[in-house]
Amino acid sequence: MINFIVCGLENTLLYENKNKIDDRTIELISELNANGVKFAVATGRNYDAVKPLFGNVKNDIVYICNDGGVVIYQDKVISKTPIDRLVCMEVVSEIEKNDKFIRRFKLLFSDERGAMTNTHDIDFINYLKNMGVEPEYIRDTKELNGDVNKITICARDGFDGETYEYFYNKWAGKAHVSISSPEQMYITGEYVTKGMAIALLQHVFNISQEDTVIFGGGYSDIDMFEHCFYSYAMQWSDAEVKRAAKHITENVNTILEDVMRM
Template identity: 25%
Template sequence: MTDIRLIATDMDGTLLNSKSELDASFFTLFSQLRAQGVLFAAASGRQYYNLAKYFDAIKDDMFFVAENGSYVMHREQELYVQSLELSIARQMVEIARNIPNTYTILCGKKKAYVESNVPKFWDQVTRHFEQYELVEDLTTIEDDQCLKISLCDFDGSANNSYSYFKPFENDLQVKVSGGKWLDISHKLANKGQALKVLQERYGITPEQTMAFGDYLNDLEMMQQAHHSYAMENAHPAIKKAARFQAKSNDEKGVFEVLEKVAAR
């Protein structure tokens, strides 16, 4: 750990506890790491504006890998954007409309767009997004870029909605990113590619990079960092891909490792 220069961590199931809370001790650790010149990135399927809210006091000193890597921001500047063509996004929306107990979010750069306010779905929208709008028809969105299509599948994304989009995996990123979440984005949009953008921009190698994750949308990020950590609560595929394992998110596994880095 003596030469770590970049740390990236997933949020849900990883840095945040099961109540989606960020432990206040993170900010002390962040200050110690920053004093050592370590760059820190929050890498999540969440919206940029939602991520920035968690780190409001230090957001100008952080990097944000949002929307599963399709959008990278630092100090309100775009470092990387890999959007999905609107024509393809509309095709995905049309397919999603036929999936039982599943609701669609078009994740734009400006805001997220939904066409349902069913209470159980609306609760998920307001929890994961800061900028959002209820519209009549997602296929009519034209004045925004689509960063990804997210499906909130209350029957379980792995066993329900994934089968509808599996045929598109050769051309698009189709990721089961949580128990009820399925994300569809550009083929080049993933957290690993976003991490590579940061590495090349700041002259950092994978051997100088540390990453933490728990679910399938973290797979490429695990592969782009030599110091890759799967959470104890991680998906088996992430545990297999990672070189190391951290305690669960509710046991502050990320914090335990960061303390070791800060104590170098």
């Protein structure tokens, strides 16, 4: 019996520049919860940016945030995996020592609930606000307090293969490095992925892969599909994402309604 549903946010519940989750989706999440089915959202965004999107079910779902770097349920942290502080300093140093990098890349640091940036660049700030992210400004990265669970490197003109490979080779031995969109690559703690967060939750709640449904739409969602029997890629996903899933759908709500009928 299906009792755990995990849904990506970017390119899944939010797509085509949508910044609001459908009311029907929220209704279905509420009905599923009432019938004992746990619902989790998996996202690259931080907790404070995501929770308000879910209206009256915001306290009932599990939040896999920062691409798996932190997991929160009922406002309590279940898991968080910080990035080595030396890696954080290396990333900052790598960007700041190269004039070309300074102009091209902007950094966002996420902790278990919020986000911080070391730039006042108005275009970048507006870009983040469009995703619901309201970062705190820090003048010096040495002022970072507590753990950093994710670093996002944002490229205004997108990442080419050569640049991604350069960054990947520089930190892949010390952290998890991946691409989430053409404009964003991210760094999390070593071995941290959305898929590993799902495996942890299945252990915590004693849920099997056979009873799990997962929806995804982006590259960072691919490894989630390894932890379920029922995997769905969104119809508009890139070919690589669709190949990784067992099924393709154009509407999450249709499948949620099927689960309810089951």
